Amino acid sequence: MVLQDLGRRISGALHNATRAPDLDEKAFKAMLNEISGALLEADVNVRLVSRLKNSISTTVNFKELPPAVNKKRLIQKAVFDELVKLVDPHAESFKPKKGKSNVIMFVGLQGAGKTTTCTKLARHYQARGFRACLVCADTFRAGAFDQLKQNATKAKIPYYGSLTETDPAKVAKEGVDKFKKERFEVIIVDTSGRHRQESALFQEMQDIQKAVTPDETIMVLDASIGQQAEAQAKAFKEAADFGAIIITKTDGHASGGGAISAVAATHTPIVFIGTGEHMLDLDRFAPQQFVNKLLGMGDIPGLFEHVQNLKLNQEGTIKHITEGIFTIRDLRDQLSNIMKMGPLSKMAGMIPGMSNLPGMAGMDDEESSARLKRMIYICDSMTDKELDSDGKMFMDQRTRMTRVACGSGVSVREVEDLLTQQRMMAGMAKKMGGSMKNMQKAQQAL
Ligand code: GDP
Numbered sequence: 368m369v370l371q372d373l374g375r376r377i378s379g380a381l382h383n384a385t386r387a388p389d390l391d392e393k394a395f396k397a398m399l400n401e402i403s404g405a406l407l408e409a410d411v412n413v414r415l416v417s418r419l420k421n422s423i424s425t426t427v428n429f430k431e432l433p434p435a436v437n438k439k440r441l442i443q444k445a446v447f448d449e450l451v452k453l454v455d456p457h458a459e460s461f462k463p464k465k466g467k468s469n470v471i472m473f474v475g476l477q478g479a480g481k482t483t484t485c486t487k488l489a490r491h492y493q494a495r496g497f498r499a500c501l502v503c504a505d506t507f508r509a510g511a512f513d514q515l516k517q518n519a520t521k522a523k524i525p526y527y528g529s530l531t532e533t534d535p536a537k538v539a540k541e542g543v544d545k546f547k548k549e550r551f552e553v554i555i556v557d558t559s560g561r562h563r564q565e566s567a568l569f570q571e572m573q574d575i576q577k578a579v580t581p582d583e584t585i586m587v588l589d590a591s592i593g594q595q596a597e598a599q600a601k602a603f604k605e606a607a608d609f610g611a612i613i614i615t616k617t618d619g620h621a622s623g624g625g626a627i628s629a630v631a632a633t634h635t636p637i638v639f640i641g642t643g644e645h646m647l648d649l650d651r652f653a654p655q656q657f658v659n660k661l662l663g664m665g666d667i668p669g670l671f672e673h674v675q676n677l678k679l680n681q682e683g684t685i686k687h688i689t690e691g692i693f694t695i696r697d698l699r700d701q702l703s704n705i706m707k708m709g710p711l712s713k714m715a716g717m718i719p720g721m722s723n724l725p726g727m728a729g730m731d732d733e734e735s736s737a738r739l740k741r742m743i744y745i746c747d748s749m750t751d752k753e754l755d756s757d758g759k760m761f762m763d764q765r766t767r768m769t770r771v772a773c774g775s776g777v778s779v780r781e782v783e784d785l786l787t788q789q790r791m792m793a794g795m796a797k798k799m800g801g802s803m804k805n806m807q808k809a810q811q812a813l
Pocket residue numbers: 475476477478479480481482483484560615616617618619640641642643644648
C-alpha cells in the first residue's frame with residue numbers, strides 16, 4: 368500500500384529533523400520539503416500541499432521560538448494537526464437512526480467499487496443491529512443485478528432488483544417502497560456508473576434521487592484515481608450533492624493522495640475506506656486515527672472496534688483448556704478466529720510501532736491466509752467424532768489421514784502437520800488446565 372510508504376516518508380522526515388541535537392531552521396526546512404515532496408508524489412493536490420507547508424511554518428514560527436520551548440514536540444504536533452486537517456473537512460456525516468427507514472444512495476464511476484461496497488456497508492449496519500437491505504438500480508450494466516444478488520446472498524442480506532425493467536428510477540422506487548413497507552431501517556440503493564462522467568449518468572442519478580429522496584448520497588471513489596479525483600468529485604458533487612465519500616481499494620498500489628484531495632475540494636467527509644475485496648474489508652474512517660496509523664503510531668480504538676466486531680468463537684475452547692483438553696475442533700475454531708481478523712499486516716498497522724518494524728512491510732498475507740484456509744478445509748473434511756477427538760484415532764488408523772487428505776485436496780503430510788500442531792496445543796492445554804485446577808483448589812482451600 369503506497370499510503371504506507373507516504374506515512375513512512377513523513378515519519379522518517381519528522382524523525383530525522385527532531386533527532387538532531389541542535390534542531391536548526393535548515394533542518395526544519397529540509398523536513399518541510401521532504402514532507403511536501405512525499406505528499407506531491409502521492410498525488411495530493413499541489414495547492415493543498417503548499418497550504419499545509421505554509422501552515423506548519425506559521426504555527427512553528429521557527430525564527431521567533433523562545434529557547435526554552437520543546438521544538439521537537441511543537442513540530443510533531445504541527446505536522447500531525449495539518450495532516451489531520453487535510454483529511455478532515457469538519458462536516459458532520461449522516462448516521463442512520465434506528466426504528467426509521469434510512470435510504471442511502473451510492474454514486475460513482477463504473478469499477479469504483481460501488482456494488483461491492485454497498486454489500487459491505489449493509490453488512491456493517493446489519494452487524495450493528497439494523498435491518499439492512501439492498502436495491503439494485505443499475506439497469507445499465509449487464510450482470511450488475513446478478514453481482515449484487517450474489518454478494519447479498521453470501522452476506523444474507525435481502526435485496527431487490529429487476530432483470531426486465533430498464534428504467535433505473537422506477538426499479539429504485541419500487542425497491543425502496545417495498546422495503547419501507549417492510550420496515551427495513553437501512554435501505555442502500557446501488558446505481559449504475561459509466562466509464563467517464565457523462566450527462567446521461569448525471570441525469571440518471573438525478574432521476575433516481577428524485578424518485579427515492581435519499582437521506583444520504585455517498586460517492587464511491589477508487590483510491591487509484593490520482594489527480595483526476597478532484598475534478599471528478601466536484602462534477603459529482605454538483606450533479607448529485609453527495610454528503611459522504613467512501614474511498615475503495617486503499618489496500619492496492621494506489622497513492623491515495625488524489626482521493627484525499629477530493630475531500631478538501633468538496634468539503635465532504637470520508638466515512639469509510641475499503642481495504643480489500645472481502646465483505647469485512649471496510650473500515651470506519653476517523654481523521655485522527657487515520658493519521659496516527661499513517662505515521663506508524665497505531666490505531667488502538669480501531670483495533671479495539673475490529674476485535675469486538677469479530678464475535679470470536681472462544682468460549683468452548685476456553686472451557687476446554689481449563690479442563691486440560693484441546694480437540695481438533697478447538698484448533699479449527701481458533702484457525703477460523705485468526706482468519707476473521709483479516710490480513711495480519713492490517714492488524715500490525717493498528718498496533719503502535721508495529722508497522723515500522725523491519726520485515727513487517729514485506730509480510731506475505733496471501734500465503735499465510737491460503738495456508739490457514741487449507742488447514743480449515745482439512746478440519747472440515749473430518750467427521751464430528753474425529754473433530755471432537757484428541758487426534759489419537761488418526762495415529763491408530765492412518766487410513767483416516769488419507770481419506771481426509773483426499774477430501775480436502777491437500778497432501779497427507781499437511782494433515783499430519785495439522786495433527787502435530789493440535790497435539791502440541793493439547794499438551795500445553797493439559798499443563799495449563801492442571802495448573803488452573805490447582806489454582807482453583809488452592810482458592811477453595813483458603
Ligand atoms: P462498481 O462498478 O462501482 O459497482 O464496482 P464493483 O463493486 O463491481 O468493483 C469493481 C472491482 O473492484 C471488483 O473486482 C471488486 O472486487 C474490487 N473492489 C471493490 N472494493 C475494493 C477494495 O476495497 N479493495 C480491493 N482490493 N478491491 C476492491
